[in-house]
Amino acid sequence: MGSIAPTPDKEKKLKAAGIKVTQYRAYIRRKGFASLSKTFKTRTEAKEWLRNNEATVLLEKKSKGSGTTFAKLAELFAAAPPMKGTRYWDAGHLDFWIEQLGPLHLNEVTHGEINAALAVLQTRPAMRATSSGPKPTGKLLSPATINRHLATLSAVMNFALKRGMIEAHPMKAGKVEKLTEGNGRKRVLTDEEVTRLLAAAEGSRWPMMPLFLRMLLTTAARKSEVLHLRWEHVNLAESVAILHETKNGRARALPLVSDVRAALEQASKVRPINSDYVFFDPKHPAQPKNVDTIWRFVRQRAGLLKDRDDPLDQVVLHTTRHSAITKMLKGGANLTQAAVVSGHQTLAMLKRYEHLAAQDAVELAERLLGNKSA
Known part of the structure; x- marks a missing residue:
């Protein structure tokens, strides 16, 4: 804090010498910093010096940082109960921000620092789960994945803002912009294509392939979630399988339809003693099966290997997830119900599936409303 006061001692000495002068x-006194002072002949000069040096001290204070670090904030955020209004966050995404911003004090976590970290994130490779751990896919993180990282950071800064740990959210007012996301994969399997794929799976050399594919089609689960399913997580009596390790870090239950449940019951009777995985590798029972080669064979035999020019229209294993979600929505399920099955954390992440059922709405309107004679 700055102040200005006359200097009475010098004034008395000058008066004794017959000189009338006021100085x-x-x-400038700020907590944590050495006090500064200086004498001037006029109040105007003193005020100018005060203005200039107060700004210098304030900048020095900001440059040194103060208060809680981002790493400590992230720790508090992760340990706290879910905060109202926090729609999405991911532990893996939080780790990235701790890596990039962890040592910074909260007043140093500016939009400039965040945008610099964002630039680093855009150079990171996308990873896929394998039996020996995550491996690069050869592609960079998608805009959608990067935006999920930003959503996690925004949730952390909201947490800090609501607790008075920061005065302003550094990502708001367009200071940190989300990336433009593409429409993603558009392919949805028809009933006839599903029949062809299941028939081709029956002809594969791996006897568990038909069950693996059927589970994907009836649970809307991800490839890695089904491949890493363990017998201890399968409850045949309740017709559910519990996923403890999912992409978003939260457990959820997979519904087991009757034919899948029956097939699992048969598989449980002949499972190897030295394997916990439902879909184990016969040559290495302690590991889940690598299905890439077999899946290629199934698509080829079903006539669905690169059957369209647009890569986003081609059939991949994730197409089964798109198809299952779309089938639920077409069948009358709402977004909330579909999210319970698919494991999406926010309804906004499911919104992009709604347009896939738009053709049904057109057909319904044509059939029920388009008859002019009605």
Whole structure:
């Protein structure tokens, strides 16, 4: 804090010498910093010095940082109960921000620092789960994945803002912009294509392939979630399988339809003693099966290997997830119900599936409303 006061001692000495002069001393005192002071002949000079040096001290204070670090904030955020209004966050995404911003004090976590970290994130490779751990896919993180990272950071800063740990959210007012996301894969399997794929799976050399594919089609689960399913997580009596390790870090239950449940019951009777995985590798029972080669064979035999020019229209294993979600929505399920099955954390992440059922709405309107004679 700055102040200005006359200097009475010098004034008395000057008066004794017959000289009438008033001098002013300016003071700057800030907690954690050495006090500054200087004497001036006029109050105007003292005020100018005060303005200039107060700004310098304030900048020095900001440059040194103060208060809680981002790493500590992230720790508090992860340990706290879910906060109202926090729609999405991911532990893996939080780790990235701790890596990039962890040592910074909260007043140093500016939009500039965040955008710099964002630039680093855009150079990171996309990873896929394998039996020996995550491996690069050869592609960079998608805009959608990067935006999920930003959503996690925004949730952390909201947490800090609501607790008075920061004065302003550094990502708001367009200071940190989300990336433009593409429409993603558009392919949805028809009933006839599903029949062809299941028939081709029956002809594969791996006897568990038909069950693996059927589970994907009836649970809307991800490839890695089904491949890493363990017998201890399968409850045949309740017709559910519990996923403890999912992409978003939260457990959820997979519904087991009757034919899948029956097939699992048969598989449980002949499972190897030295394997916990439902879909184990016969050559290495302690590991889940690598299905890439077999899946290629199934698509080829079903006539669905690169059957369209647009890569986003081609059939991949994730197409089964798109198809299952779309089938639920077409069948009358709402977004909330579909999210319970698919494991999406926010309804906004499911919104992009709604347009896939738009053709049904057109057909319904044509059949029920388009008859002019009605």
